Amino acid sequence: DGGITQSPKYLFRKEGQNVTLSCEQNLNHDAMYWYRQDPGQGLRLIYYSQIVNDFQKGDIAEGYSVSREKKESFPLTVTSAQKNPTAFYLCASTPGQVYGYTFGSGTRLTVV
Amino acid sequence: QKEVEQNSGPLSVPEGAIASLNCTYSDRGSQSFFWYRQYSGKSPELIMSIYSNGDKEDGRFTAQLNKASQYVSLLIRDSQPSDSATYLCAVNMGTGYALNFGKGTSLLVTP
Numbered sequence A: 001d002g003g004i005t006q007s008p009k010y011l012f013r014k015e016g017q018n019v020t021l022s023c024e025q026n027l028n029h030d031a032m033y034w035y036r037q038d039p040g041q042g043l044r045l046i047y048y049s050q051i052v053n054d055f056q057k058g059d060i061a062e063g064y065s066v067s068r069e070k071k072e073s074f075p076l077t078v079t080s081a082q083k084n085p086t087a088f089y090l091c092a093s094t095p096g097q098v099y100g101y102t103f104g105s106g107t108r109l110t111v112v
Numbered sequence B: 001q002k003e004v005e006q007n008s009g010p011l012s013v014p015e016g017a018i019a020s021l022n023c024t025y026s027d028r029g030s031q032s033f034f035w036y037r038q039y040s041g042k043s044p045e046l047i048m049s050i051y052s053n054g055d056k057e058d059g060r061f062t063a064q065l066n067k068a069s070q071y072v073s074l075l076i077r078d079s080q081p082s083d084s085a086t087y088l089c090a091v092n093m094g095t096g097y098a099l100n101f102g103k104g105t106s107l108l109v110t111p
Helices: none
Strands: A004-007 A010-013 A019-025 A031-038 A042-051 A054-057 A064-066 A076-078 A087-094 A107-111 B011-014 B019-025 B033-038 B045-050 B054-058 B061-066 B071-076 B085-092 B099-101 B105-110
Touching (some): A019 A031, A042 A064, A042 B099, B019 B105, B033 B061, B033 B071, B045 B061, B045 B071, B071 B085
Parallel strands (some): A010 A107
Antiparallel strands (some): A019 A076, A031 A042, A042 A054, A064 A076, A087 A107, B033 B085, B054 B061, B061 B071, B085 B099, B085 B105
8 A cells, every 4th residue: 555654653862863764655756745743833844855856945944954865765864953853753745736745654753 | 924823722512513623824825725634643634625715525524715715614514523633724835835734723522
């Protein structure tokens, strides 16, 4: 079955550490997205990519980095520059504007 | 800043009643509108999309769009306890198909 796989489901980060969240899709979608969800804050856009080797900053890109070397994969790195990384991270993809997103199951990141 | 506004709730309705969820948006150029349902601890799932003024029905769900008033709504008929969740309104921002989400309305359907 087609879908989006995010891993790991839970991730713990120590202070000053970089961590990478994986997002893989087999839907053949061109566009992929990373959002962050905090309690009471809704979903906020971190980065998005419409094609391979190209990506754009969203509203809260500071402290994050991404790559898009393959159509299927859009990993997100949370760097030590992100001072408050504890949140629920959601990856999504879409084939186009009128279709809405398909979401992965999310990664819950906690700073320890 | 392009805004999408929703009442946070909780909205409480008895089982079998109609639940009405509302959303307003600030960008007049928006063309695509979506409703997602999110259960606690889970990722959002798409339940309705609408692009033209008027109503769109799918089973127990009806989405309503009024572009002149910049208003989108979702009606859930014959509400069930399993409908208890947070409902997110999403509007396309016109760049890279990216969606701008409201903070969500919490719905509680009581038996």
